[in-house]
Amino acid sequence: MGRLSAAVLAAGGLWTAVSLAREVRSARAERGHRHAQLVRRAPELPISLLPRRRRGRGREPLVVLENVRPQAWSLPGPRARLVVTTGALQQLSDRELAAVLSHERGHVRARHHWLGQCAQALATGFPGVGVFSAFRDQVAVLVELAADDRAARRHGPVTTALALAELNSEVFASCPPAQLAQSPARVDRLLLGEPRLPVPARLGWTLAALAAPLGAAALAVAPGLSALL
Template sequence: MWVSLALLALGVLAGAVAPRLLARADWPEREPIVALWVWQCVVAAVLLSFALSMTFSAAAAWQAVRGQMFATAPAAVVDAYALGALGPWSAALAVALACGGLWTGAMLTREVGRARARRRRQRAELLVRAPLLPDEEAGSRPLVLLEGDRPGAWWMPGTAPQLIITTAALRRLKGRQLDAVLAHEQGHARARHDWLLHCASALAEGFPRIPVFAAFRAEMHRLVELAADDSASKRYGRLTIALALVGLNEDRGVFGPCPTPHAHVPQRVNRLLTAEPRLTPGRRLRLTAAAALVPAVPLAVALAPGLSALA
């Protein structure tokens, strides 16, 4: 049972400390793809800690679970976990954590359902504004051009992702700027950023009082845009994508003194223009490897008593 409490404490500690450490780090904006990976590993470690804590608590509370979990384990291994140490509290903890897991699944299901309904509505509106030609099928157009007075370009995810661009954007963007915007949206599609955003939103909405999940959602929305900017700038240059962002957003008032829903755009433009050097390949590799080891910590805590008993 003490292993269950240690895992619970580890999950709480990781959820409290990791966001603060990442907020103080100076490298995520320089390496948004690595930062996305680090955040995913941290959240995976928190969820894994809670899941393992629930498993050991259930094993301590109910003989049926214990029999399945330690079916082939020697008696010394079972004794090493001291499953009966906290008595009835183990059942309460197991039930609480199980409810949290079920709630997480429900929130993710709701988020995916909302996204699908939103896409169906958007595709229906798209067919009204840009009807199919006689020989075309729904979803067969990877690029759709819409009549519009405001410059805009966006990606519509789904089984057949589509890039949408308005005629005003075609008039506003010059030369390679249009290609850079399309490359930015294609970067979202290739990396399947929509699923990452769905998971982050589900956790943040399901557990609004847990800071790590709120920070996870905020950082995912910011970092996926930076990652897509970098993906486009590799082919067309930072200046090109920066000018394209200015061209698409200068009529929205985002570059004025008053905050707007698109207040992140000036920060993205400044980042592209300042062009801070990337981390060295060695440091990127070390950060990636270290992040991959984070979810292994709760596994090590869970297995340590059993391995010690076998040694």
């Protein structure tokens, strides 16, 4: 029985790795396709033509697309880009636009797409396990809240909430519909200004959250390892 449990766990781990590799490959191909489309619609200027203050490293290039719909999104990866439409430029004030760009830059710099890929790989690899689907959905919501917090710290929660409300949630158009449905709650959360947990408390909860699945995995693997040994 112990050997069978070890074999099942090993098969599950292998299938998880395969699912993750497949998801990463698919996401990379999709990003490449979107980057190619963006280059065709808005070719980048040669660096010699850019203002000197824009040539430095560490800031993602901003691309403006002609579109009456107010939208903004980010393309993560080694060639990360921030994209806004002319509709967004017309509808947002300077401070609101800065908050939106800070939100999208937060996604890129925190590598939120990595979290999304891992969560999606689990949900796709084990479609019958509801907890993985719920985990994917919660990760999608949490990364949006984290990006909202980044924008609110730099530009104020009211400005960030106004940007969300004025664009009718389309400012984060790269999000799937399930995430866009969370926008009213996100606006309320920003306007309420509920205090965040202090750093030690957040670290403690993070460690506890990591310890729970690791402890469960250790308990599950222990019988199989003892049988093999």
